[in-house]
Amino acid sequence: MVDESAPGDAVMVRDLEFIYCPWHQWGFELATGTTAVKPEWSIRTYPVRVIGRDVLVMA
Template structure:
C-alpha cells in the first residue's frame, strides 16, 4: 500500500487498487481512503483538491468562512464536493463515494477493501 512517510499531513497518494485506484489522504494525522471515481460523470476524483467546508458567518467580511480544513475533496471536473471521512455529498446524497477502512501498522497504511 503506502508508508506513513509517503503521505505526510495535508498530502495524498493514489494507489493502484481496483479499476480506478484508491486515494489515501492524511488529514492532520488521520488517514482516509476513497475511490478515485466521481459518481457525477466518472471524473478522476483524487485529481481534485482538498479544502474545508464553506459555511455562512455574518460576523466576517463576505459572510462566509471555511471550517474543517482539508476534510473535503472536490472533483476537478465539476467541483462536486465529498467528505473524506464518510464519502457523502450535499449535492446529491444518494451519489456518495465509496470509502474504505484504514489502519496504520508498523508505519504502513493499510486499506481494507
C-alpha cells in the same frame, strides 16, 4: 480511502476534509464519502490503518 470511481469519472483533488471534482465542483466528505450535491451519488469509503510504513486498507 475512497472508491476510485466517482460520478462523472472526474479527477479528484484532495483537501484536508473533502475531495473535489474540479470540473463539476462536486465536493465529497473524505471521512464518509457523502456529498450535498446528490446524496445518492455518495462514494464508498474504506477504513485505513497505518502501522509503521505499512498502510492497511480494510475492504
